[in-house]
Amino acid sequence: xxxxxIKNLFIFCSTLTGVLLLYYFFxxxxxxxxxxxxQNYEIEVTDFRGKTIGFNKPVERIVCLIESALTGLYMLExxxxxxxxxxxxxxxxxxxxxxxxxxxxxxxxIPAYGNWDFVNIESVISLQPDLVIMWASQVEAINALESRxxxxxxxxxxxxxxxxxxxxxxxxxxxxxxxxxxxxxxxxNQISELKKLQKNIDKKKSVYFMWAQGPLxxxxxSSTVNELITLAGAKNAxxxxxxxxxxxxxxxxxxxxxxxxxWYNKKLNSNDILKLSGWRNINAVKNNAVFELPxxxxxxxxxxxxxxxxxxxxxxxxxxxQHEINLQYEKQKIFRYLYNHNPEEIxxx
Numbered sequence: 231x232x233x234x235x236i237k238n239l240f241i242f243c244s245t246l247t248g249v250l251l252l253y254y255f256f257x258x259x260x261x262x263x264x265x266x267x268x269q270n271y272e273i274e275v276t277d278f279r280g281k282t283i284g285f286n287k288p289v290e291r292i293v294c295l296i297e298s299a300l301t302g303l304y305m306l307e308x309x310x311x312x313x314x315x316x317x318x319x320x321x322x323x324x325x326x327x328x329x330x331x332x333x334x335x336x337x338x339x340i341p342a343y344g345n346w347d348f349v350n351i352e353s354v355i356s357l358q359p360d361l362v363i364m365w366a367s368q369v370e371a372i373n374a375l376e377s378r379x380x381x382x383x384x385x386x387x388x389x390x391x392x393x394x395x396x397x398x399x400x401x402x403x404x405x406x407x408x409x410x411x412x413x414x415x416x417x418x419n420q421i422s423e424l425k426k427l428q429k430n431i432d433k434k435k436s437v438y439f440m441w442a443q444g445p446l447x448x449x450x451x452s453s454t455v456n457e458l459i460t461l462a463g464a465k466n467a468x469x470x471x472x473x474x475x476x477x478x479x480x481x482x483x484x485x486x487x488x489x490x491x492x493w494y495n496k497k498l499n500s501n502d503i504l505k506l507s508g509w510r511n512i513n514a515v516k517n518n519a520v521f522e523l524p525x526x527x528x529x530x531x532x533x534x535x536x537x538x539x540x541x542x543x544x545x546x547x548x549x550x551x552q553h554e555i556n557l558q559y560e561k562q563k564i565f566r567y568l569y570n571h572n573p574e575e576i577x578x579x
Contacts, residue, residue, distance in 0.1 A: 275399040278386040288405030289360040298532035308404040317342040324527040330576045420537040428463040438467040438487035442495040454531045462543040490514040492522040521546040
């Protein structure tokens, strides 16, 4: 009889506990989300999704899954805060540069658990980050992280102004505001100087930009590429607005660009383009005006290094500017002023 009472009491308590747990989860999951603004955080930024994220102190552990964003953190001298990086850092042509800047990269001591294509959510969480930086388009991965209480800064860059915003936001998040403003002003001053050189350009040349995915992959007039071409004193041959678009050869022939500018390509170089069938009557090919940007690290249009790509195009497209732009000196300035490193330790002579 006593055992039956105890058994019934146990069943009652178990049932009551289950009901209370269900009630708790129902109430908890139906609470309205509290925004960063409502929290009155000391530090707040709004990412490229339009989402405000906030902290009560500068972040101390960052997983950065975008190479161009990582380079911004290194420019801010916030690399000691980075506990995870993109797999691209170790697999691509940027590795040699990072390896000379940071021994931890050289020795592959910083974990790499994802990139623009794939993110290992559990491994990223294991790093206990205060913040994860990734592309805003990676919605599924962002939702998975945010649902577990990990703040995400979503990036989507469409212009050089976006690059300025990104570095300023990173400066706020890491407590490096002054350094961020210095970097932005340095970049803007470079652009001002380049605009002065445009007075030496009598006629704007048309430029066809060629991505590494293939000769017919280009960018239109609502893109960072278009800004690059415009700031170099030229005009984009592609008349479409797209950030990235595939066109046909007939259209390139119709545009008949004066210059072809290639993104760094491991498989093709400028001489290969000169030999392409069907391209021989294009002005750029006839005049041997096909140029390939140097390494991705130096020419990255999604970082404050974009003035270097502009200088490269100006010098390549306009012979009269040959003596106005010293690209070797500009490389040195990148590491001296943007990364605060001795360029002689990084650039091979």
